[in-house]
Amino acid sequence: MADGHQRHKQVIGKFRAALYDGDAPALPGQLRQVFAPDCRIRLAFPFEDLAGPDGLYEEAYRPLLTAVPDLERRDFIVIAGESGGNNWVGCAGHYVGVMARPFLHIPPTQRLIAMRYHEFFRIADDQVVEMQALWDIPQLMMQADAWPLSPSLGVNWHAPAPATQDGIVTAPYDQAQAAANRQLVLDMLSDMSKHPLSGGPEVMRLERYWHPKFCWYGPAGIGAMRGIDGFRRWHQIPFLKAMPDRRGAVTKADTFFADGAYVGTTGWPNMQMTLSGDGWLGIPPVNKEITLRSLDFWRCENGLIRENWVLVDLLHMYHQIGVDVFARMREMTVARQPRD
C-alpha cells in the first residue's frame, strides 16, 4: 500500500506537470492519460458535475486558459492516503498567471492573479476515477475588484504554503504517523461538534487540539485568521450563530486520510445545516436547509494542529439560498463588461 500512495502521486504528477506548463492544445490529451473516460468530476459552482476529462477541459480548463493564457499551476500540498477503502491524492495550491480575458464574466485585470484550489483525486488502477475540486472563484472576483457581496471578516490573504515548506510529501508512507494525525483531527472534530448543542465553547476543548499560534486559511469571503481567539471571533461564532444545527464532517470519518504531518478530507457535500440565525457573511436567517462542500487540509505538529487550509463552496451556498452572485457582479461591473 505504501508504494501505492507513491505511485498515485506520480499519476497526479503528470496532471500537475501538464498544468504547470499550461499548454492548451496539449492538455486534452494529457487529461485523457490521467483520468478514466467515465471519471466522475465534481468542480465548484457554477461548474458542478462535468463529463469526464473532456468535460473538464471544455467546461473548465479551456475557459480558464482562455482567460489566463500563461496559466501556471503551483501546488504547495500534495498528499496521498487511504480512507474507507478508497485511495486519494489531495492537492492544494494556486493557479497563477496574467488574467487577459474574462473568466465567468469576471472582468480581466491584465495583471497577475492567483486563485487557490483544493483538489482531491480518487485513484483506481492508476487512473483518476473521481475528482472533487474547489476553486476559490470569489478570491479571483476580489482581485478583479468585482466581489459583489459583503466583505470578509478575516483577512483576504494569499494562503501561504505550510510554514515548514514540506507540504509536497515525498517521504515513504509512515503508517503510524498518518494514523495518529488522522485521529487527532477526528477527535478535534468530534469535540467541536458537541458545541453548541451539548454545551458552551469549553466542550470543544480547543486548546487540547490547536496550537496557540495556529493559522486558519479560510476561503475568500471569510478570510484568514490566527489563534483560537481569531478563529472564534471571525469565523466560528458567526458560523454557529447562523447555523447552530450544523452536522456532518466527523460522522463521515471515511472521507479523512493522512500522509505524514498532513490530513485531508473530501466531501461533496460534507455538512448539512439550517441557516436560521443572523451573523454569517451578513446573510439574513432564511430558515433554509443547506449543504456545504468543504475540502480541507490540516498540518499537525507534536500532537497539535498548527495550520488549517479550508475552502468552502460559498457560491454554491449562495445559489442554494437564492442569491445570484454572478448577476450582481455583472451589474456592479457593467462598465467593465463587454458591450452587448
Place this chain on the structure above:
Amino acid sequence: MTIKPDNTLTATFQYHPVDQAENVAHKQRVVDIMQQIIQAPPPALKDALQAAYHADARVNVTHPINGCDGLEAAYTQLWRPLRCALPDVERRNEIVAGGRYQGAYWIGCLGHYVGTFANDWLDIPATRGVVSVRFGEGHMLRDGKIGQSYVFIDFLDLLRQAGYWPLAPSLGREMRWLPPMTQDGVLLMPQDNAISQQTIERVLRMHAALGQYSGRPPTRAVLDEMEMVNHWHPHFMWYGPAGIGTTRGLAGFEDYHQIPFLTAFPDRKGSQVGHFIRIGDGRYAVTGGWEYLQATHTGHGFLGLPPTGRRVKMRVMDFYHCDERTICENWVPFDIPHLLLQMGVDLFGRMRSQFRHTASVSDWLLGSKA
C-alpha cells in the same frame, strides 16, 4: 374602462391651499428652532428643547434610536449624543417646504449636519475628521412648537464615512447628496398655491402609477406598464439612501434600485397607517410614511440578500423637485438598518462586534445584552 388599483392610497388626497404668510412663518419657525438646538451651548440645550417642543412631543428617529417620547428622551437619545459626536456641528438646510396635511401643519426639511466627528456616536467610531450626516425630517408644528417629528438620519452613510461597510457594495453611487440643482429649496418666500397644488398632484399621480405595478417579475416590459417615463425628467437624479446609492435617469433608477427592490418585495403596498406628510410647496413636494409601506421579502437581489419570507414595514420619506412638466430630482431618506433588522440582519450588532474591537463578539452573537 378598467379600474386601476390604488395601492398607494392616493385617490382620496385633497390639496389644502395655505395662507402663504403663515406658511413662511411656520417654516422660518422650524428653521430657527433647529438652529437653536444645534447652536445652544451644551448647558442650555435642554432649554432650547423646551422652547422647541411641546412637553408631550413624540420624536421618531431612524434605527437604532427609534422612538423618543417627550423632551427628556429626545435630549438623551437624540440631541445630546448628536451634539457630543459633532461638537462643532453646523446644520445645512437644503430643502425646507411646508403645507397642510390632514388638518395639521407639516414642515419637511432635508439637509446635512456637517462637523468634526470627534466622539463616537451609537458606537460608530469617531473619525476625528469632517463628516456630512444626511437628515430628512417631517415636523408637525402647533402653536409655534413641534408636536411630533419624524427624523431620518442616515446612520449607514455615517458608518460608510467611518470606514466600515458591512453590506454588499451598493449598485448605485454612494456620494454626498447634492442640493437642488436650482439652489432654491429653502422656501422662505411666498409660493403660488396653484403651483404647489400642481406639484403635489404630479407626484401623487406618479405614486398612483407605481401602485399599479402588477407584482410580476420586473422586466423592462413590466416596468414600462407603470409609465414612469411620463412622470420623470429624462435625466432625473434619484438620491437613494446608503445601501442603494444615487442613480441618474430612468434606466439607472430601474437597474440600480427599482428592479432589485421589486424583485425582493413584489407585493409592496401602502397601508392605512403611518403616512404623515403629503405636501406641495412651490416646485417642491414632500411625502413620508413611517411603516406605511409594507411588503413581504420574497425575492432575491435587494442589497445582495436572499429572500427571508418575512413581513417588513418601511420608514421612507421622499423629497421631490419638479420643473413645469416633470419630476427632476428625488431625495429618499429610507431607514435601511431598520428594514434589515426586520429581515434578521443586525447591522449595528455586526459593527460593534467586528469593527469595535473593544466590544466582545459574544455580546452580540451569543445573545447576552451586556
